[in-house]
């Protein structure tokens with residue numbers, strides 16, 4: 001069976017509800033506010049199709065995308081080439097990589113840290129990321145808002161539709177009875193994507209994507225355990241929405257390398 005991450009075109013289509021340019025605007029504004037502007041070098045971790053890295057590259061940053069999946073890496077490189085933007089692509093594990101250089105801005109978007117299944121993996125990831133952030137730089141981690149998994153009033157639905165270039169897709173990322181294991185905080189999210197349009201036969205992709213839930217306090221604890229970063233700010237959306245605001249629907253943490261005495 002081919003999984004959703006083995007079909008980067010379909011994955012990118014499923015996530016095309018995002019306004020990547022607007023998100024990059026906000027990442028740039030945060031970088032300006034908390035570090036310095038502009039971010040000359042950007043590293044996107046667990047980047048998948050690397051839409052944000054490509055957008056930074058389009059705007060003139062030297063951008064690098066890292067992902068574990070070789071198909072995702074090839075797709076990111078191909079899309080960058082098609083768009084005529086320079087993108088370095090590295091196939092590596094976000095818990096164990098050494099690129100030999102530092103970046104002004106490091107980002108991990110759309111809950112990719114849910115693929116870190118254990119506290120040790122999360123701390124190893126933070127240690128590696130910190131080793132790649134330049135002095136005065138920033139690491140921005142975007143995750144789901146904890147209310148999605150901890151309350152009966154999630155801020156986002158698990159089913160949505162997207163339309164792009166004559167193609168329609170119905171996406172279901174998680175079924176109502178895909179529950180977190182109360183001990184491991186891992187859910188096996190069942191994913192179904194049905195793609196129709198452009199005169200082609202309907203295509204259905206089915207997958208099971210393990211998801212590790214991280215609470216706000218666990219993220220704080222992992223940051224302290226790592227000791228490599230300090231939390232600069234936390235937001236509940238792209239923009240100045242507090243994590244505790246009723247309108248919050250993301251959990252975005254801004255980290256800077258801890259200064260050693």
Ligand SMILES: C[S@@+](CC[C@H](N)C(=O)[O-])C[C@H]1O[C@@H](n2cnc3c(N)ncnc32)[C@H](O)[C@@H]1O
Nearest residue numbers: 046047048067068069072093094109110112115
């Ligand atoms: C939900 S997708 C997000 C992709 C991208 N961040 C985005 O915003 O669209 C998760 C990505 O994480 C990658 N991934 C999973 N585990 C990883 C690991 N240990 N190291 C690097 N990438 C990983 C997957 O291959 C996949 O491309």
